[in-house]
Amino acid sequence: MKKNKDITTRSSVYKRSASSKIEGKAIKWILLACALLSVATTVGIVVSLVVQGWNFFMEVSLWEFLTGTRWSPILKPRAHGVLPLVGGTMLVSIIAILFAAPVGLGAAIYLSEYAADRVRRIVKPVLEILAGVPTIVYGYFALSFVTPSLQKVIPNMIVFNALSAGLVMGIMIMPMISTLSEDAMMSVPRSLRNGAYALGATRLEVASRVVVPAALSGIISSFILAVSRAIGETMLVTIAAGATPRLTANPLESIQTMTAYIVQLSLGEAAFGSLEYNTIFAVGLLLFFITLIMNLIGSLVVNKWRQKYE
Amino acid sequence: MSSNQAQSSLFPENLRKRKRFGQIIYFLLLSCVLIGIVSLLILLVRILFDGIDWLSWHFLTNFPSRHPEIAGMKSAIFGTIWTIALTGSFTVPIGIGAAIYLEEYSPKSWFTQIIEINISNLAGVPSIVYGLLGLALFVQWMSIGRSVLAGALTLALLVLPIVILAAREAIRAVPDSYRQASYALGSTKWQTQKYVVLPSAMPSILTGVILALSRAIGEAAPIIAISALVYLTFIPTNPLSRFTVMPIQIFNWVSRPQDEFRGLAAAGIIILLLILLGMNSFAIYLRNRYQKQSEE
Numbered sequence: 347m348k349k350n351k352d353i354t355t356r357s358s359v360y361k362r363s364a365s366s367k368i369e370g371k372a373i374k375w376i377l378l379a380c381a382l383l384s385v386a387t388t389v390g391i392v393v394s395l396v397v398q399g400w401n402f403f404m405e406v407s408l409w410e411f412l413t414g415t416r417w418s419p420i421l422k423p424r425a426h427g428v429l430p431l432v433g434g435t436m437l438v439s440i441i442a443i444l445f446a447a448p449v450g451l452g453a454a455i456y457l458s459e460y461a462a463d464r465v466r467r468i469v470k471p472v473l474e475i476l477a478g479v480p481t482i483v484y485g486y487f488a489l490s491f492v493t494p495s496l497q498k499v500i501p502n503m504i505v506f507n508a509l510s511a512g513l514v515m516g517i518m519i520m521p522m523i524s525t526l527s528e529d530a531m532m533s534v535p536r537s538l539r540n541g542a543y544a545l546g547a548t549r550l551e552v553a554s555r556v557v558v559p560a561a562l563s564g565i566i567s568s569f570i571l572a573v574s575r576a577i578g579e580t581m582l583v584t585i586a587a588g589a590t591p592r593l594t595a596n597p598l599e600s601i602q603t604m605t606a607y608i609v610q611l612s613l614g615e616a617a618f619g620s621l622e623y624n625t626i627f628a629v630g631l632l633l634f635f636i637t638l639i640m641n642l643i644g645s646l647v648v649n650k651w652r653q654k655y656e
Numbered sequence: 657m658s659s660n661q662a663q664s665s666l667f668p669e670n671l672r673k674r675k676r677f678g679q680i681i682y683f684l685l686l687s688c689v690l691i692g693i694v695s696l697l698i699l700l701v702r703i704l705f706d707g708i709d710w711l712s713w714h715f716l717t718n719f720p721s722r723h724p725e726i727a728g729m730k731s732a733i734f735g736t737i738w739t740i741a742l743t744g745s746f747t748v749p750i751g752i753g754a755a756i757y758l759e760e761y762s763p764k765s766w767f768t769q770i771i772e773i774n775i776s777n778l779a780g781v782p783s784i785v786y787g788l789l790g791l792a793l794f795v796q797w798m799s800i801g802r803s804v805l806a807g808a809l810t811l812a813l814l815v816l817p818i819v820i821l822a823a824r825e826a827i828r829a830v831p832d833s834y835r836q837a838s839y840a841l842g843s844t845k846w847q848t849q850k851y852v853v854l855p856s857a858m859p860s861i862l863t864g865v866i867l868a869l870s871r872a873i874g875e876a877a878p879i880i881a882i883s884a885l886v887y888l889t890f891i892p893t894n895p896l897s898r899f900t901v902m903p904i905q906i907f908n909w910v911s912r913p914q915d916e917f918r919g920l921a922a923a924g925i926i927i928l929l930l931i932l933l934g935m936n937s938f939a940i941y942l943r944n945r946y947q948k949q950s951e952e
Contacts (some may be wrong), residue, residue, distance in 0.1 A: 366844060369846065370844055370845060370846050373846045375759055376753065377753045377754070377756050377761055378757055379753075380750045380752075380753030380754040380757060380760070381753070381757040381758055381762070381771050382771070383750055383754065383816070384754060384771065384774055384816060384817065384820065385770070385771060385774050387778060387789075387813050388774050388777070388778060388812075390793055391781065391786075391788075391789045394789050394792035394793050394797075395785075395788060397792070398788075398792050421747070425863075449688045449691050449692070450688075451688075452684060452685045452688030453685070453689045453692060456682075456685035456686055456688060456689050457689065460682060460685060460686075461689075469693070471687055472692070472693055472696065473692050473693075476692055476695070476696050477873075478870070478871075478927075478936070479699070480873075480874025480875070480903055480928065480932070481874070481876070481877075482874070482876045482903040482907055482910070482925075483699070483703070483874075483925050483928070483929070484911050485907075485910060486703070486906070486918075486921055486922065486925060487702065487703070489910060490706065490883075490922075491699075491702050511882075517691075517692070520691075520692055521692065523858060523943060524692070540746075547675050548671075548675055549678055549682075550674075550677065550678035550681050550682070551674070551678075553950075554681075560710070571780070574780060575780075577782070578780075578781070578782025578783070578784065579773050579782070580782070580783065580876075580877035581786045581876045581877055581903070581907065583913065584906070585910055604875065605782065605784050608784050608787075608788070608877075608881065609784070609877060609880050612791075612880050612881045612884055613884060620869050624795040626881075627792070630785055630788040633784070633785060634781065634782075634785050636781055637780060637781065637785075638777065638780075638781070641777055642777070647778075
């Protein structure tokens with residue numbers, strides 16, 4: 347260390363004085379502060395939701411909120427059971443994942459096991475464009491194209507419904523599943539595939555009995571993350587799925603999701619501090635926890651798989 | 657592997673049948689990819705078809721109006737420019753700073769790990785939740801009001817994880833020999849970062865920043881929570897002005913039942929997609945130019 351110092355004091359280009367040492371320390375602290383801002387963001391989210399939600403739970407019991415089956419925070423008689431919103435969210439997300447899981451996985455298998463390099467280099471960016479389209483555009487697409495098209499097949503379907511919102515959501519999250527699953531399959535060692543070929547397996551058998559099982563945790567994790575994305579998605583369901591909080595399993599009906607409710611109430615500019623205003627924080631808190639838990643499970647599953655292969 | 661013992665039952669003998677079955681599945685898998693591509697094509701063609709008639713010069717220079725023939729998105733376009741300019745100026749220095757810290761300074765400790773886990777979890781928080789954060793923290797508690805500044809701060813937090821992840825990857829890709837050469841010349845750690853690491857990582861950092869900002873341009877949900885208004889006929893004059901952005905103006909038009917407003921919404925989407933296309937092309941151009949340079 348001492349020798350080092352000698353060299354630097356001799357050089358005229360880089361002067362290392364006491365002040366530059368302090369500067370180095372200060373810069374380190376500034377950079378650390380930048381990194382800590384992300385932690386502060388998480389704390390900020392939790393604090394703002396909990397504090398504002400607290401005002402709500404002073405008037406409505408947590409039990410009533412979580413188990414009530416009627417949601418009518420503005421029209422009297424008022425009711426604050428969140429289950430219709432949760433049910434609406436689940437309905438749309440289930441439709442989306444039922445569409446996106448097989449299609450996304452199929453696309454991933456094709457890209458990872460079948461496609462020539464040239465094809466993959468064109469197809470992957472195209473699918474990524476799908477993932478980059480703003481969700482407001484998907485909302486427009488659902489309302490002005492998918493719903494009218496579905497109405498030709500199902501004549502008694504109403505304009506705002508869970509089915510077309512769910513299907514378009516499926517198109518939206520499909521690239522996420524195909525990208526993440528493909529990454530998982532690409533990292534399955536070549537030797538496993540070669541072993542299976544040596545045993546006389548066909549290409550499909552290698553893909554379905556060797557590669558997919560080996561990449562299964564990555565694939566499952568991609569499904570979980572995609573569902574979490576669907577649960578948090580806002581504009582698409584606000585536009586296409588309706589604004590009727592209703593506990594139903596019928597995809598042809600109009601429903602309301604948690605996110606769409608938050609938007610609906612925000613548009614009304616409710617007075618700060620009123621009970622209606624505080625409902626959005628209670629719903630937001632629930633939404634935050636649901637997606638957080640799903641994301642944690644998703645990354646836990648994928649981390650386990652990483653340990654296995656590295 | 658238990659499959660070895662069960663080998664004969666796992667792989668039936670009839671090869672021709674198995675290969676034909678494989679062919680059928682191959683077409684199924686191919687059709688999965690085609691579903692994605694065809695959906696994108698239908699979406700783009702449909703929007704172009706719906707909106708092209710409504711595109712005109714005054715669509716860009718007029719304020720929104722009850723009369724669809726003269727309605728435009730001037731206030732939304734200016735709102736978006738204001739918002740994104742502010743968002744970028746907050747998120748870029750902080751994101752790069754955090755990335756430098758995590759890649760170059762941080763000790764390998766539980767503390768660093770917490771920051772890393774936290775960042776990857778933040779990337780999965782729904783955007784509307786960020787809107788609620790901004791509404792409580794900036795609009796209400798810090799009394800910034802439903803302003804451009806509040807919206808930009810919220811979007812800055814929203815895209816911060818994306819910027820940090822992109823910047824970290826870019827910094828990690830700078831060869832270690834560069835750093836060692838710099839140290840060998842007697843530079844301090846910060847001089848190495850400032851004159852060696854950052855300049856050579858900058859093109860990829862910029863690519864990531866552009867992609868993050870194009871995400872911010874398309875976001876509507878958090879801005880609705882912040883701004884509430886969807887109909888404005890003035891442009892922001894300072895960071896504390898009220899504002900609207902392009903996706904919200906589009907949302908406003910989509911939610912009206914008349915066909916004319918649907919046409920306007922499609923026209924607005926075309927403009928929005930053109931901006932995103934421009935930004936993404938620029939990002940790709942930067943990446944390619946950088947790749948060429950590093951090959952030379």
